[in-house]
Amino acid sequence: MVVPVSAIARSRLLLCALVVASALSASYVDANETLRIGYQKSSTLITLLKSQGTLEKALAKEHIDVSWHEFPSGLPLLESLNVGNVDISADVADTVPVFAQAAQAKLTYFAQEAASPAAQAIVVRKDSPITHLAGLKGHTVAVTKAAGSHYLLIAALTRAGLKFSDITPAYLTPADGRAAFENGKVDAWVTWEPFLSGVQRQLPTRTLADGEGLASYKRYYLASTPYAQAHPQVLKQVFAELQKSGAWIKAHPQDAAKILGPLWGGLDAATVEAANRHRSYEVQAVTVDQLGEQQQIANAFLAAGLLPQKVDTRDVGIWKP
Numbered sequence: 001m002v003v004p005v006s007a008i009a010r011s012r013l014l015l016c017a018l019v020v021a022s023a024l025s026a027s028y029v030d031a032n033e034t035l036r037i038g039y040q041k042s043s044t045l046i047t048l049l050k051s052q053g054t055l056e057k058a059l060a061k062e063h064i065d066v067s068w069h070e071f072p073s074g075l076p077l078l079e080s081l082n083v084g085n086v087d088i089s090a091d092v093a094d095t096v097p098v099f100a101q102a103a104q105a106k107l108t109y110f111a112q113e114a115a116s117p118a119a120q121a122i123v124v125r126k127d128s129p130i131t132h133l134a135g136l137k138g139h140t141v142a143v144t145k146a147a148g149s150h151y152l153l154i155a156a157l158t159r160a161g162l163k164f165s166d167i168t169p170a171y172l173t174p175a176d177g178r179a180a181f182e183n184g185k186v187d188a189w190v191t192w193e194p195f196l197s198g199v200q201r202q203l204p205t206r207t208l209a210d211g212e213g214l215a216s217y218k219r220y221y222l223a224s225t226p227y228a229q230a231h232p233q234v235l236k237q238v239f240a241e242l243q244k245s246g247a248w249i250k251a252h253p254q255d256a257a258k259i260l261g262p263l264w265g266g267l268d269a270a271t272v273e274a275a276n277r278h279r280s281y282e283v284q285a286v287t288v289d290q291l292g293e294q295q296q297i298a299n300a301f302l303a304a305g306l307l308p309q310k311v312d313t314r315d316v317g318i319w320k321p
Helices: 007-032 044-052 054-060 074-082 095-102 148-159 174-182 195-202 225-230 232-251 253-263 269-277 292-303
Strands: 034-039 065-070 107-113 120-125 140-143 168-171 188-192 205-210 219-224
Touching: 034 044, 034 074, 044 054, 044 232, 044 253, 054 065, 054 232, 074 095, 074 107, 074 219, 095 107, 095 148, 095 219, 095 292, 107 225, 107 232, 120 148, 120 195, 140 148, 140 174, 148 188, 148 205, 148 292, 174 188, 174 195, 188 195, 195 205, 195 269, 219 225, 219 232, 225 232, 232 253, 253 269
Parallel strands: 034 065, 140 168, 140 188
Antiparallel strands: 107 219, 120 188, 120 205
């Protein structure tokens, strides 16, 4: 016998179904609308956005949460990006995407900071007998492997008529490089901001060369290609907030130094301001025709035997705002 369902019962059943559907939908949105950002302590604009909460506020309007994931350096960050553990990366040195491409990573450029050649340099102690780049021959030079400073060293040696094999590289993190340089364990150090301004202000040093005419030192922001294809509007929001953040640092150097100093290991405000004067922080879109120096970097590392295979730096995804 079929028992008829009353109108009230039908209404209750419909209401229950709607509640369950709504709950499932909310759960789905919560689980899938989180932007995972990978960054380093030296990721200036991203750490500034993180500390001020401005990006989270902007994305909250689109019902998107943000989670932050810190990495010790650029290569592990892009490896994590490639395997899908994070969605976008904060700025990495121009050399890092080249190594990622050589490892078959599928990545998409979505922003760059304009060139900042003075933001990295080769320094020696003030009493060093080394007075010019050719004088590095036969000496030990501290450098961070695959960093932008690594390419600066290769380019500088080439200009001086030297091969990479003419020096002894000491592959060290910035902290270890500073210690080795300070204690006389290495003869020269190639580093970038804010480590550069830190050592120049705290120790008697001489600069053999910065990046002017040798290495532009651009910083790139990347996304995993699947994320870039699926979420162009999110990249648009991040791009806009990065531009605002870069302009704010230049317009408010003292305020920026107060925020960044503690994030950079307790650096004093004067050192942070000096470091930031060497950075452009001008966030721009990336175009294929601007990747010429990326190819030069790839070719240089390949010739030095540091890259496992030839790389076409144009064979990447590029998001267009």
